[in-house]
Amino acid sequence: MKEKLVEAIANIQEEEAHKLAQAMLDAGESPQVILAACREAMAIVGARYEAKDYFLPELLLAGDMLREISELIKPKMKAEAIDAEPLGKVVIGTVAGDVHDVGKDMVVFMLDANNFEVHDLGIDVAAATFVEKIQEVKPEVVALSGFLTLAFDEMKATVQAFKDAGVRESVKVMIGGAPMDEAIKEYVGADAFGLDAAAAVNLAKTFVGRA
Numbered sequence: 001m002k003e004k005l006v007e008a009i010a011n012i013q014e015e016e017a018h019k020l021a022q023a024m025l026d027a028g029e030s031p032q033v034i035l036a037a038c039r040e041a042m043a044i045v046g047a048r049y050e051a052k053d054y055f056l057p058e059l060l061l062a063g064d065m066l067r068e069i070s071e072l073i074k075p076k077m078k079a080e081a082i083d084a085e086p087l088g089k090v091v092i093g094t095v096a097g098d099v100h101d102v103g104k105d106m107v108v109f110m111l112d113a114n115n116f117e118v119h120d121l122g123i124d125v126a127a128a129t130f131v132e133k134i135q136e137v138k139p140e141v142v143a144l145s146g147f148l149t150l151a152f153d154e155m156k157a158t159v160q161a162f163k164d165a166g167v168r169e170s171v172k173v174m175i176g177g178a179p180m181d182e183a184i185k186e187y188v189g190a191d192a193f194g195l196d197a198a199a200a201v202n203l204a205k206t207f208v209g210r211a
Contacts, residue, residue: 001029002037009041010048012061014068021069031073035110038066039196042102046178063102070109077113086117088208089139091171093121093130095154100147103177103197107143110197116204127154127161134167140208143200144190146177152184159189172207176200 001024008017024034045062048054090111094104101123111118119137121129134142142162144155155175162168173190176199185193191207194200 001027002033005034005037006041006044009038009062009065009069010044012045012058012065014061014065017065018068018072021072025072025076031077031113034069034073035077038069038106039198042066042106045102050178059100059102063105066102066109067105070105074109074113085115087115087205087210088141089117089119089137090141090143090204091119091121091130091133091137091139092143092145093125094123094145094147095151095158096124096126097154098146098148098151099123100145100177103147104143104145106197107145107176107194107200110201111204114201114205116201127158130158131161131165131167134162134171135165139171141204142171142173143204144173144175144188146175146180149179151177151179152187155184155188155190172203174200174203174207 001020005017005020005024008020021034042062045054045059049059092104092108094101108118108120119133121133130142144158146155159168159173174192174194175185175188175190176194180193192203194203
């Protein structure tokens with residue numbers, strides 16, 4: 001059934017995907033298996049978008065489907081969580097000039113399901129907004145998301161804004177998004193980059209000493 005769910009999401013079959021995810025839950029399937037199917041499907045969607053087989057409407061629909069399935073499985077994942085108290089605080093957002101949120105939303109969901117207190121600032125987030133939120137909630141981790149190459153300079157400027165505001169040393173900064181790699185991490189001045197939502201969770205756990 002997992003393969004069918006991957007196919008339904010990748011082909012933007014919203015009703016079928018919702019039905020399959022619910023059926024898997026009802027059958028006692030682990031939420032992690034459903035989540036793995038979502039990750040696999042979103043990788044296909046991303047590849048089709050890059051190849052211009054899909055366009056922004058398909059990307060947005062896929063994001064909506066992901067959020068719906070996330071809401072289905074979140075209660076079970078939260079119930080299975082071992083720690084009652086949050087592992088730590090994470091401020092996350094897609095940097096200014098970028099309005100993509102599918103990958104960010106997957107990371108938000110995964111962090112939330114793993115007992116992090118997540119403060120999602122949304123998309124097209126100005127550096128000053130990140131700084132204000134850091135000063136307000138005092139997180140251990142800040143996650144900067146970007147899908148476009150234009151995000152590189154904005155991420156760099158955002159990290160510089162952290163330095164200027166005197167908050168850089170108090171947080172670990174991780175970046176994520178399709179074009180991110182080790183070289184971009186160094187350019188931006190981040191502490192780490194994650195290839196996917198699971199990697200983001202592992203990094204966050206490492207940063208708060210709960211790996």
